[in-house]
Amino acid sequence: MAAVKFTVNGKPQTVDVAPAMPLLWVLRDTLGMTGTKFGCGMSLCGACTVHLNGQPVRACVTPVSTVAGKTVTTIEGLSPDRANPIQMAWIQEDVPQCGYCQSGQIMTAAALLAKTANPTDSDIDEAMRNNICRCGTYQSIRRAVHLAAELRRKANLPKGGAK
Numbered sequence: 001m002a003a004v005k006f007t008v009n010g011k012p013q014t015v016d017v018a019p020a021m022p023l024l025w026v027l028r029d030t031l032g033m034t035g036t037k038f039g040c041g042m043s044l045c046g047a048c049t050v051h052l053n054g055q056p057v058r059a060c061v062t063p064v065s066t067v068a069g070k071t072v073t074t075i076e077g078l079s080p081d082r083a084n085p086i087q088m089a090w091i092q093e094d095v096p097q098c099g100y101c102q103s104g105q106i107m108t109a110a111a112l113l114a115k116t117a118n119p120t121d122s123d124i125d126e127a128m129r130n131n132i133c134r135c136g137t138y139q140s141i142r143r144a145v146h147l148a149a150e151l152r153r154k155a156n157l158p159k160g161g162a163k
Contacts, residue, residue, distance in 0.1 A: 006067045008033070009077025019065035023057075024048045026064045027074060035075035035103050039132070046131030049104035050074050056111040075103035078110060085151035086110050086144075093144040097135035105131050109145050118149055 005014045008031065015030050027033045027050070036059055039047030043058040050059045051073040078084045082091065086109050096102045105128065112119055112127040119127070124145045133141065 002065070004064050004068050006064075006069060007071045009073060015064065017064055020063050022060050023050070023062040023064050023067055023072070024059035027059060027072075033074055033076055037100055037103055039101065039104070044130075044132070045101065046104040046108060047101045049107040049131070051107060051111060054111070054114065056108050073107075075107060078106065084110075085155060085157065086113065086148040089144040089148035089151060093140050093147060095137050095140045095144050097137055101131065101133050105133065105141055109141070109148065112145065113149055113152060117153065119145060 001016050002019050003014055003016050004019070004026075005012065007013065008027070013031060015026055017026055017030060024036060024038060027036050028038070036050055037047040038060060039045035041060050043061040046058070048059040049056050051057070051071075052062065052067060053070050054073075079087055082088065086106055090096070090102065090106060095105075108128055108131050109124075112124065116123050116127075121142060124142050128138075128141060128145075
């Protein structure tokens with residue numbers, strides 16, 4: 001066991017866990033943050049996507065030791081009241097069916113919009129291509145990403161900024 005210090009959703013955290021423990025299990029089991037989902041455990045589906053220092057990573061294969069001193073943002077940290085334009089767009093477009101993959105989809109979309117303010121269909125398809133939705137909501141996801149980009153522009157949010 002080792003004490004690992006990092007920041008999650010703006011709050012300093014210290015966990016005493018095995019350094020090789022996947023970040024996913026630290027978030028869910030140690031910190032009680034269940035918004036990040038377990039999908040495949042092999043970095044193939046994207047359900048566990050979180051941001052590490054602003055970059056999307058798969059929490060299921062990210063050892064907690066690699067996040068020491070860094071900042072992790074989960075779906076819970078995107079917005080405390082679902083006021084983030086991405087979350088608003090997801091709701092408005094009624095994207096989720098079963099919803100299981102959606103936190104990973106949203107976190108991947110957030111990373112895309114942080115670097116590309118007005119993505120094309122091709123940009124969206126490329127960014128989202130490794131996130132699997134068993135319900136097949138890909139067209140709704142694409143519409144929601146476009147709507148989120150529009151909402152961000154209307155709100156005059158800075159590139160990468162959250163509401």
